[in-house]
Amino acid sequence: MLIYGVAVLAGCYLLGQLTGEVLGRILHIDANVGGVGFAMIFLILLTHWMKEHKLFTLEMEEGALFWSKMYIPVIVAMAAIQNVQGALSGGLLAILAGVIPTGASFLMIPLLAKLFHAHPESDTP
Amino acid sequence: MNWVQDVLIKNGLVVAFLATGILMLITHWLGKRFTGSRIPGSAIAIFFGLVLAYIGGRITGGKKGIADIEALSGFSLMGGSMFRDFTIVATAMGASLIKIRQAGVAGAIALLLGIVIAFVFGAGVAIAMGYRDAASITTIGGGACTFIIGPVTGGALGASSEVITISIAAGLVKSILVTIATPILAPSIGLNNSKTAMIYGGLIGTTSGVAAGLAATDPKLVPYGALTATFYTGLGCLLCPSILYLVVGWIV
Numbered sequence: 001m002l003i004y005g006v007a008v009l010a011g012c013y014l015l016g017q018l019t020g021e022v023l024g025r026i027l028h029i030d031a032n033v034g035g036v037g038f039a040m041i042f043l044i045l046l047t048h049w050m051k052e053h054k055l056f057t058l059e060m061e062e063g064a065l066f067w068s069k070m071y072i073p074v075i076v077a078m079a080a081i082q083n084v085q086g087a088l089s090g091g092l093l094a095i096l097a098g099v100i101p102t103g104a105s106f107l108m109i110p111l112l113a114k115l116f117h118a119h120p121e122s123d124t125p
Numbered sequence: 126m127n128w129v130q131d132v133l134i135k136n137g138l139v140v141a142f143l144a145t146g147i148l149m150l151i152t153h154w155l156g157k158r159f160t161g162s163r164i165p166g167s168a169i170a171i172f173f174g175l176v177l178a179y180i181g182g183r184i185t186g187g188k189k190g191i192a193d194i195e196a197l198s199g200f201s202l203m204g205g206s207m208f209r210d211f212t213i214v215a216t217a218m219g220a221s222l223i224k225i226r227q228a229g230v231a232g233a234i235a236l237l238l239g240i241v242i243a244f245v246f247g248a249g250v251a252i253a254m255g256y257r258d259a260a261s262i263t264t265i266g267g268g269a270c271t272f273i274i275g276p277v278t279g280g281a282l283g284a285s286s287e288v289i290t291i292s293i294a295a296g297l298v299k300s301i302l303v304t305i306a307t308p309i310l311a312p313s314i315g316l317n318n319s320k321t322a323m324i325y326g327g328l329i330g331t332t333s334g335v336a337a338g339l340a341a342t343d344p345k346l347v348p349y350g351a352l353t354a355t356f357y358t359g360l361g362c363l364l365c366p367s368i369l370y371l372v373v374g375w376i377v
Binding site: 009010012016017020023024027029030031032033035036037039040041043044045047048064068070071073074076077079081082083084086087088089091092093094095096097109110112115118119120 | 141142145146148149167170171172173174175176177178179181182183186189190191192200201203204205208209210211212213214215216217218219220222225228230231234235238239242243244245246247249250251254265268269270273277290291292293295296297298299300301302303304306310313314315316317318320321324325328329330333336337340344347348351352353355356358359360362363
């Protein structure tokens with residue numbers, strides 16, 4: 001059943017969000033720490049385990065993959081609800097404080113990638 | 126014609142599905158027809174999304190872009206954090222745990238460095254523009270990290286609402302800039318593999334920007350970038366009002 005796959009995804013998502021929330025509370029900060037990241041790791045581990053035990057059927061996988069393929073449309077919708085007006089009306093200080101640090105961070109990417117020997121992969125993940 | 130609008134409002138999410146589908150149909154056609162697919166249709170779609178958000182903000186004066194137009198209010202659900210995070214997690218279906226583990230250390234270092242760099246340059250801009258009190262400088266530095274870290278830091282340190290507003294705007298500028306710049310800069314910064322994607326997610330950190338930037342660059346890289354970026358805001362909310370605030374207070 002398709003919904004079983006969606007439910008596995010939903011379960012991992014909620015478990016991850018709860019983990020991130022708990023971590024935030026432990027650290028005494030008003031933010032979710034890594035909820036999405038934990039959810040992804042749970043999903044990878046759980047589906048791997050279920051596939052090994054022949055519990056994760058192809059149809060279930062399709063249920064989860066549907067949402068993975070909805071990612072780009074959701075991001076397009078997300079772009080359409082950004083407060084672009086607010087960003088542009090923040091004045092010169094806001095624009096500089098957004099642009100300069102971002103530029104500096106982008107410059108660091110190739111340096112760190114070189115430091116850690118990142119290279120293009122020929123295989124598909 | 127009021128009843129048409131009623132139907133659209135009542136079925137907001139479905140309207141958003143249709144509108145996004147039509148938008149992507151147009152942008153994929155534009156990408157193929159005018160750039161020979163050199164600029165991916167998704168990148169154009171995301172950019173058009175930002176333009177629509179700007180138009181929505183101009184028309185209504187609201188903060189939710191196109192979703193402030195009542196008939197298109199379903200966009201706030203489809204593009205909201207629940208669907209965004211749910212679909213990001215779903216992309217992990219194609220991710221490899223081995224690659225994540227291999228890039229783990231690089232990702233963690235990128236995270237710390239990303240927060241410190243954004244903060245230092247953001248705080249530097251604040252100082253250059255005449256701010257002298259540690260709370261304001263720290264809040265704007267936090268805003269240079271993400272538009273959540275700024276107000277969280279400002280709230281904790283008791284910064285003025287004017288400074289908090291600036292910090293949110295700075296974070297928004299960053300998020301939008303990352304969205305537009307990532308697909309353009311990707312070839313020159315070597316953003317074409319899982320390890321660099323994890324470094325990128327850690328250094329840049331702003332979830333919406335990273336998510337949109339990677340979507341427009343190579344969707345296969347999304348889970349790796351999102352994995353590190355998801356720790357950025359939490360870590361920033363931890364570091365900015367504490368250690369980084371102390372350092373700023375010590376300097377000024």
